[in-house]
Structure formats: C-alpha cells, structure tokens
Amino acid sequence: MVYITFSRNIFIPVTNVCRNECGYCAFRARSCEDAYVISKQEVLNVLQNKGAATEALFSAGEKPELAYTDLASFFKTRLSLSGAQSFSLVRYTKELCRLAIKHGLLPHCNLGLLSRDELMELRDVNASMGLMLETTAGLRLEAHKRSPGKDPFLRVQMIEEAGKLEIPFTTGILVGIGEDKEDRIRSLDAIESLHEQYEHIQEVIIQPFVPKQSTTMCEVEQPGFEEMKETVRIARRILHDEIAIQVPPNLTSPKELIELGASDLGGISELTIDYINPESPWPRERELASKIAPFELRERLPIYSRYIEKGWYSEEIRPVIEKFIKSTGSLYR
Numbered sequence: 001m002v003y004i005t006f007s008r009n010i011f012i013p014v015t016n017v018c019r020n021e022c023g024y025c026a027f028r029a030r031s032c033e034d035a036y037v038i039s040k041q042e043v044l045n046v047l048q049n050k051g052a053a054t055e056a057l058f059s060a061g062e063k064p065e066l067a068y069t070d071l072a073s074f075f076k077t078r079l080s081l082s083g084a085q086s087f088s089l090v091r092y093t094k095e096l097c098r099l100a101i102k103h104g105l106l107p108h109c110n111l112g113l114l115s116r117d118e119l120m121e122l123r124d125v126n127a128s129m130g131l132m133l134e135t136t137a138g139l140r141l142e143a144h145k146r147s148p149g150k151d152p153f154l155r156v157q158m159i160e161e162a163g164k165l166e167i168p169f170t171t172g173i174l175v176g177i178g179e180d181k182e183d184r185i186r187s188l189d190a191i192e193s194l195h196e197q198y199e200h201i202q203e204v205i206i207q208p209f210v211p212k213q214s215t216t217m218c219e220v221e222q223p224g225f226e227e228m229k230e231t232v233r234i235a236r237r238i239l240h241d242e243i244a245i246q247v248p249p250n251l252t253s254p255k256e257l258i259e260l261g262a263s264d265l266g267g268i269s270e271l272t273i274d275y276i277n278p279e280s281p282w283p284r285e286r287e288l289a290s291k292i293a294p295f296e297l298r299e300r301l302p303i304y305s306r307y308i309e310k311g312w313y314s315e316e317i318r319p320v321i322e323k324f325i326k327s328t329g330s331l332y333r
C-alpha cells in the first residue's frame with residue numbers, strides 16, 4: 001500500500017512585514033494600514049482551539065526589521081506592545097514557539113532567510129524548519145528584482161547551515177515565476193546535493209505560481225498542469241528516494257502528481273486558512289481522501305520518523321514527540 005502523508009496543522013502568520021518585494025506576493029504589507037504583527041493573545045486563542053492538530057506552522061515576512069522605515073518602525077512598536085522581550089522577529093517567534101509547545105504542539109518555522117546564529121536560536125523549539133529555495137535563477141528574474149533575500153546563494157547557504165545543525169528541513173521550488181526547465185533542474189540538483197551531504201531534507205515542495213490581484217504579476221499565466229507533471233517527474237528522478245515530494249492540494253490537483261511520484265500533501269488545517277494563498281481553501285480531510293483514492297491518506301508529524309530515530313530534536317520538544325508516539329504509534333512517516 002502506498003501512503004500519502006499530510007500533517008494536521010494550525011497556521012500562525014507572525015507578521016506580514018517583509019523586507020522583500022516579490023512580484024507574485026499578496027501576503028506582504030504594502031503600508032502600515034495593512035500591516036500586522038500577531039499578538040501573544042491572538043496566538044493563545046488559536047492554540048486553545050487546536051483540536052487534533054500536531055503542528056504549529058509559524059510563517060512571516062523576511063527580516064521585517066529591515067523593511068522600509070515606516071514598516072520597520074510599525075513592526076518594532078507592535079512587538080513592544082505585545083510584550084515581546086526584544087525587537088527581533090526570531091526572538092519573538094521563539095517565545096511563540098514555546099507557547100505552542102506548552103499547548104502540546106510541535107512548531108515548524110519558516111521565517112525566510114536566517115543566519116546560523118538565528119537557526120541555532122530556533123533549533124531547540126522546532127521539530128523541523130523550512131525555507132523555499134524557490135529557484136536558483138534568483139535575482140535575474142523580474143519577480144525577484146526587489147528581493148535581496150531571494151539570492152539563491154544565500155538561500156542555499158542557509159539550507160546548508162540547517163544541515164550542519166542537524167535540523168530536519170523542508171524546502172521547495174516555485175514553478176512559473178519566470179524560470180525555465182533548466183533552472184528547475186538546477187534548483188532540484190542543488191537541493192539533492194545538499195541532502196547528499198547532510199541528509200536533512202524531509203520534503204521538497206513543488207508549488208505552482210498562482211497570479212494574485214494587486215501584485216505586479218497578476219496578469220502572468222499560471223503554469224499549466226502538464227508543466228507541473230513534468231516537474232514532479234523530474235523531481236522524482238533527481239531527488240533521493242527518502243525525500244518526499246510535496247504538492248499543495250489547495251493549489252493543484254494531487255492525484256495525477258501522486259501517480260508521478262509525489263507522496264506528501266503538506267500541512268492542512270481545519271481551523272486556520274492558508275494565509276499565503278487565502279483564496280484557495282484547503283480541502284477537508286475526507287474530501288482529500290476521496291480525491292486521491294485508491295491511494296491512502298496517512299497523518300504524519302512535522303518531524304519524520306527517521307529524524308526521531310536519529311535523535312534530531314531537543315529536550316524541550318521531547319515530551320511532545322513522546323506524547324504523540326504513545327497516543328498514535330502509526331503517525332510517522
């Protein structure tokens with residue numbers, strides 16, 4: 001039997017303030033009027049209604065401290081109002097991760113580019129972490145011209161640091177942002193060679209670009225399904241067997257991609273929305289199961305079993321992992 005995995009999560013957008021200006025992004029704040037920083041109370045409200053979730057996914061704009069002046073000041077003011085101990089996204093998110101752990105959830109942070117010190121700061125309060133490589137084509141693409149953080153050299157460097165620090169890791173590529181097939185192959189090759197060296201990649205997301213109103217790429221066409229199929233096929237050929245290929249079930253039709261080698265559907269939530277793609281609701285679990293039949297859906301944790309076996313987690317999250325192992329021994333990939 002081939003199992004297709006997913007994680008039951010709650011999605012917590014820490015802030016939409018970002019120093020980058022990616023051409024396809026509708027998530028980032030354009031001004032202080034549409035900017036936010038989630039408060040601890042708002043996080044607690046979500047955590048108290050976590051239901052059967054096992055994962056707290058923390059996502060944020062990249063380096064909000066370096067956004068243009070008004071937005072950076074907004075970010076710092078909001079942090080201080082929220083009772084944060086410092087003006088740093090990483091330190092504040094660490095406090096939020098601890099709240100999630102206290103509520104029995106395993107955090108997974110994707111905060112954009114982080115330094116080695118910042119990864120070390122977050123490592124003990126995360127079951128796994130993530131950063132989309134997106135593409136090695138990087139800053140030559142119009143989509144990334146105003147996004148210094150999308151420099152592929154820096155992104156590969158961070159994924160490498162995560163490997164050195166033995167952090168189970170999720171990465172992925174974006175399909176259709178101006179890159180071509182050769183770029184995709186180069187991006188997947190880069191991920192594979194990082195895994196070859198550090199064995200830390202859990203899954204690689206193959207994510208289609210979706211045009212959004214109010215972005216400079218709103219008129220650009222979404223990649224066709226044949227392009228998605230071809231990319232999944234190539235990814236399965238390039239990536240090591242133990243790396244799962246993830247396709248987002250709210251952005252693409254998963255069954256045919258599963259037939260070509262995808263085996264994970266990522267995090268889905270019954271409680272929170274996909275804040276990056278709010279116009280695309282996640283299917284309910286039952287709906288998802290019927291969409292992919294006869295493949296069978298199986299829940300997993302945000303840390304894969306091989307990393308639990310290797311002990312790639314901290315004492316701080318050990319009780320949560322042990323609780324899940326005790327309650328449902330079959331949760332693990």
Ligand code: SF4
Nearest residue numbers: 018020022025028061
């Ligand atoms: S895609 Fe991410 S890095 Fe780019 S502008 Fe949006 S939030 Fe920032």
